[in-house]
Amino acid sequence: MIKLNDVYYTYGTGYAVEGVSLEIKEGEATALVGPNGSGKTTLAKLISGIVKPVRGSVYVDDADTKKCRPSEIIRKVGIIFQNPDYQLFESTVLEEVMFALKNMGYDKKEAQDRAMKALERFGLSKYADRPPLSLSGGEKKRLTFAIVYAWEPKYIIFDEPTVGQDGLNLRNLRNLIDEILKEGKGVIITSHDMEFLWPLNPSTFVVKKGRVVWKGKMKDLFKEANYGDANLTEPQLSAISRKLYLTEPALSVEDAAEVIKGVSSI
Amino acid sequence: MSAVSRAFVYEQKDSWLYRLNPYVKIAAGLMLIVASLAFFSFKKTLLLFVLMLVLSASAKKLKMNSGSLAISAPFAAVIFIAEFLLGRNVVIGFAYALRFVNLVFSSSIMFTSVSPDEIDYMVRKALRSRDFSFLISTTYKFIPVLASDISQIIEVQKARGVDFDTKNILKLLKNYYTILVPLFVVSIVRSQQLAEALELRGYGASDKPTFIYEYPFRTSDALFMILILTLIVYTGMFV
Numbered sequence: 469m470i471k472l473n474d475v476y477y478t479y480g481t482g483y484a485v486e487g488v489s490l491e492i493k494e495g496e497a498t499a500l501v502g503p504n505g506s507g508k509t510t511l512a513k514l515i516s517g518i519v520k521p522v523r524g525s526v527y528v529d530d531a532d533t534k535k536c537r538p539s540e541i542i543r544k545v546g547i548i549f550q551n552p553d554y555q556l557f558e559s560t561v562l563e564e565v566m567f568a569l570k571n572m573g574y575d576k577k578e579a580q581d582r583a584m585k586a587l588e589r590f591g592l593s594k595y596a597d598r599p600p601l602s603l604s605g606g607e608k609k610r611l612t613f614a615i616v617y618a619w620e621p622k623y624i625i626f627d628e629p630t631v632g633q634d635g636l637n638l639r640n641l642r643n644l645i646d647e648i649l650k651e652g653k654g655v656i657i658t659s660h661d662m663e664f665l666w667p668l669n670p671s672t673f674v675v676k677k678g679r680v681v682w683k684g685k686m687k688d689l690f691k692e693a694n695y696g697d698a699n700l701t702e703p704q705l706s707a708i709s710r711k712l713y714l715t716e717p718a719l720s721v722e723d724a725a726e727v728i729k730g731v732s733s734i
Numbered sequence: 735m736s737a738v739s740r741a742f743v744y745e746q747k748d749s750w751l752y753r754l755n756p757y758v759k760i761a762a763g764l765m766l767i768v769a770s771l772a773f774f775s776f777k778k779t780l781l782l783f784v785l786m787l788v789l790s791a792s793a794k795k796l797k798m799n800s801g802s803l804a805i806s807a808p809f810a811a812v813i814f815i816a817e818f819l820l821g822r823n824v825v826i827g828f829a830y831a832l833r834f835v836n837l838v839f840s841s842s843i844m845f846t847s848v849s850p851d852e853i854d855y856m857v858r859k860a861l862r863s864r865d866f867s868f869l870i871s872t873t874y875k876f877i878p879v880l881a882s883d884i885s886q887i888i889e890v891q892k893a894r895g896v897d898f899d900t901k902n903i904l905k906l907l908k909n910y911y912t913i914l915v916p917l918f919v920v921s922i923v924r925s926q927q928l929a930e931a932l933e934l935r936g937y938g939a940s941d942k943p944t945f946i947y948e949y950p951f952r953t954s955d956a957l958f959m960i961l962i963l964t965l966i967v968y969t970g971m972f973v
Contacts (some may be wrong), residue, residue, distance in 0.1 A: 480740070513889060516893060518889050518892045518893055519889070537897065537899060538892045538893070538895075538897075539892075539895045539896075539897055542892075542893055542894070542895060546893070547893045549886075549889075549890050549893065551886075551920075553916060553919050553920050553923065554883075554886055554887045554890045554916050554920065555887070555890045555891065555894065555916060556915075556916065556919070557911075557912055557914070557915030557916055567894060568894040568895050571894060571895030571896060571897075572895050601919060615894065
C-alpha cells in the first residue's frame with residue numbers, strides 16, 4: 469500500500485501540494501484527476517520517491533521515501549513520464565531498456581532477457597538494434613512503457629498517458645492497463661481525460677490547487693454537482709446514465725446499450 | 735525554478751526599477767559591477783552592499799536577488815579563510831569576501847531587471863541587426879526553459895535508477911551524461927519549432943520591422959542615474 473500523510477511540496481513559490489493525505493491499494497486502478505497545474509504530476513513524483521515531501525510523509529509498503537534513495541523506491545513504483553524525448557539517450561532500443569535494469573544491478577544476461585521480453589510485449593523487438601531517436605512518436609511512447617515494464621514494479625504510474633495518442637494507441641494502452649491490473653499490480657494514472665478513465669472506474673482523487681478536493685469511485689464523481697469546479701468534462705456514458713436516471717451509471721457502451729434496449733422494449 | 739537559478743533570470747515585478755529606461759538599468763548595473771570590482775576597503779564594500787540591499791528591497795527584488803547570496807556565500811567563505819591563512823587582517827579578509835558577494839549581487843540585480851525584449855531593443859538599435867539581436871534575446875529567454883528541461887530530465891532519469899546523489903565524482907559525471915543527449919535532442923526539436931513558428935509569423939518579411947515598444951528617456955531615468963552615480967563616486971572618493 470502507498471500512503472501519503474499530510475504531504476506538502478513546494479518548487480520555491482507557494483505549495484504545489486498542500487496537506488494531501490491518501491491511500492493507494494495494491495492491485496487497484498487509481499486516478500489522480502484535475503486541471504492543468506493542479507499538482508497531479510507532483511503527487512506522482514512524490515509517490516515514486518523522485519521528489520521528497522517538505523512536510524509530511526510518503527510510505528511505499530512501509531518504506532519512507534524521505535529515508536530512501538529514489539533508486540530504491542522505483543523498484544516498487546515505476547513511473548512513465550509524458551515526454552519520451554526527455555529520457556532516450558542510448559545507442560540502441562535494447563540498451564535503452566537495459567539501462568535501468570543495469571542500474572538496478574541485474575547481470576547482463578538477465579537484463580538482456582528481461583529487456584527483450586519487454587520489447588516483445590510492446591511490439592518493439594524488431595527495432596532492438598535501432599537508435600531509439602529514430603522511432604516514431606507512438607513507438608517512442610511504447611518504448612517508455614517497455615522500459616518500466618522490464619523490471620516489473622508493483623505499481624506503475626502513467627503520467628498523462630493519453631496525450632498525443634491516436635485511437636489505436638489508446639486501445640493498446642487500455643489493454644495494457646487491463647493486463648497490468650490482471651497481474652495484480654497497481655496502476656496510478658494522472659490525467660484529465662475522463663473518457664479514457666471512465667470504463668476503469670478507478671479510485672479517484674480530484675486534485676485542485678495542490679489539495680485533494682474529492683475522493684471516491686469515479687462512477688460517483690459526476691453525481692455530485694460541484695465536480696465542474698475542477699474543470700473536468702463529464703464522460704458521455706456518465707451523462708447518458710444521468711439522463712436515463714440510472715442509479716448505477718453505465719461504465720461501458722455495452723452496459724448502456726443493454727439498458728437502452730431494456731427501456732425501449734417496455 | 736530554484737531560488738538560486740531565479741537570482742539570474744528576469745522576472746517581471748511591479749516596481750519603479752522595472753519602469754526605468756533599459757539603457758539606464760544596464761548602465762546602473764554595470765556601474766555597480768565596476769564598483770564591486772574597484773572597491774577594496776571594508777567600509778566601501780560594506781556601503782556598496784548596503785546600497786544594493788536598499789536598491790533591491792525598494793524594487794521588491796530582495797527575495798529574487800537573495801539567491802545570489804546563497805551562490806556567493808560558500809566562495810566568499812573560501813576567500814575569507816584563504817586570506818586568513820595568508821596572514822592578512824580579519825577585516826581585510828572580510829572586505830575581500832564581501833567584494834565577491836557584491837560582484838555576484840550586482841550581476842543578479844542587473845540580470846533580473848532587464849527583460850529579453852529590452853535587450854533585443856537595445857541590440858537592434860545599436861547594431862541595426864535584427865538577426866543578431868534576436869539571437870541574443872532568444873538565448874536569454876531560453877535560459878529558464880533549459881533550466882526547466884534539465885530539472886525534468888533529471889527527474890525522468892532518477893525514475894530509471896540514475897543516482898544523482900552519489901558522492902563518487904566520476905560516477906556523478908557519468909550519470910550527468912544521461913542528461914546531455916536528451917537535452918540536446920529537446921533543444922534541437924524546440925529550435926526547429928521556433929524557426930517554423932517565426933517563418934509562419936512573417937519573420938524577415940520586411941527589411942525594416944517596427945518596434946512594439948519604445949523606451950523614452952524620462953526625468954526619473956536622469957534622476958536615478960545622477961543618484962546612483964553620486965553615491966558610487968562619493969563612496970569611492972570620500973569614504
